[in-house]
Amino acid sequence: MIIRAFKNSVGLRMFVIGFLTLAMLIPAWLIENLIQERQQRRDEAVQEVSEKWGGVQTVSGPVLSVPYKTLARTETTDDKGVKHTEIHEIITYTHLLPENLNIKADIVPEVRYRGIYEVILYHSAITVEGVFSFAPFKELNIPAKDILWNDAFLAVGIADVKGIKDIVKVRWNGTELLANPGIPSSDVLDVGITVKPALSQADVDANTQYSVALDLNLNGSSELYFVPVGRETKTTVRSKWGNPSFVGQFLPENRTVEASTFSADWKILHLNRNFPQAWRGAQYKIQQSAFGVKLLMAIDEYQKITRTAKYAIMFITLTFLSFFMAEVLTKRVIHPIQYVLIGLALSIFYTLLLSLSEQINFNRAYVLSSAAIIVLIAAYTRNVLGGNLATAVITGILVTLYGFLYIVLQLQDYALLLGSVGLFVILAVVMYITRKIDWFSLGGSGEDAVP
Secondary structure, three states: OHHHHHHHHHHHHHHHHHHHHHHHHHHHHHOOOOEEHHHHHHHHHHHHHHHHHHEEEEEEEEEEEEEEEEEEEOOOEEOOOOOOEEEEEEEEEEEOOEEEEEEEEEEEEEEEEEEOOOEEEEEEEEEEEEEEOHHHOOOOOOOOEEOOOHOOOOEEEEEOHEEEOOOOOOEEEOEEEOOOOOOOOOOOOOOEEEEOOOOOHHHHHHHOEEEEEEEEEEEEEEEEEEEOOOOEEEEEEOOOOOEEEEEOOOOOEEEHHHHHOOOOOOOOEHHHOOOOOOEEHHHHHHHHOOOOOOOOEOHHHHHHHHHOOOOHHHHHHHHHHHHHHHHHHHHHOOHHHHHHHHHHHHHHHHHHHHHHOOOOOOHHHHHHHHEEEEHHHHHHHHHOOOOOHHHHHHHHHHHHHHHHHHHHHHOOOOHHHHHHHHHHHHHHHHHHHHHOOOOOOOOOOOOOOOO
């Protein structure tokens, strides 16, 4: 009775097919989780290699820090509730930034492998040149007797000091100084190198300007940033890499991106950032104004596979609709188990695409995976519906769907527009094909049909 009712009732068959469509979203959801797991494993492999080579690098500075003595008040309360005030001497730092800062960086990229995963590393040759003026320092009005000139230091922040490959020599007004690791004060910079230049109160009184220059040979991974600490900061970055992304707070004024090289130039004023040329203590965190470049892989297969998996509901719905229309037109009933097998075949496409794209080019993986699923479903259709015409129609629909999805994946900016137009065309075709079907008469005598 149940089987006969299922065969004779179009409404019941549509309900079962709708339920199976929703049920097929479960394996699609599991596949999305699998994609995320593989992507996480890739990220872990990248992080493991980067930790040993040098991570994402941010070069901040140079920053000149000058300590001075000041008085601080501390209030305490004893056991009897009486408040006591103590005045004691503490050391506070002032921080001075350069007037002009010129940075030039040449990035030499290198692709290494951790298992099947690619990791983008780079070696960079960075030249930093700047000029310091004590005019902003004088505006802080610090008493000369409290300034500790002998303890002043010049610091350059480097995000991952493991990436430093050569001894760093800082040229302070023509005098060569060897840099040391560590920064005495974390007011502005946390990690980096320092030198102790020779300074005196006479420098402030005479408005002396000092030049500073240094060369960095720095290893890093994927991204390189700079902080615009100059009153005027000019930065030039060049590399033999054809797929850069310019990131951070500022875009380059000029850039040239070719097939295998790029160059970019920035010019940033102190008015473009949210910190002054000189200040006291830890009032500002300059890293928030960083800018730079990210070396991208030509294809991120996991991102494309994730986008592909989001179309699973469309594939399952339209494929099941195609088979249902074949039922109506050929008057042959497809069993729910057969719908489940077809849905599983559609789901396996994503696991095939994921596993193949980790080994070969994404486009080739897509062609192989889609071809395998189309051949499988076409062969199954021929045996289920038993006709060349129905098999050709189903095969044509699948080829169209997978071709349509491939085009959508290539056109990121127009994906929504193309997808909307495509769904509209598909609905219009279905409505046109079924315009003369008497749905009331299907599965019955049609005596109760509305004329």
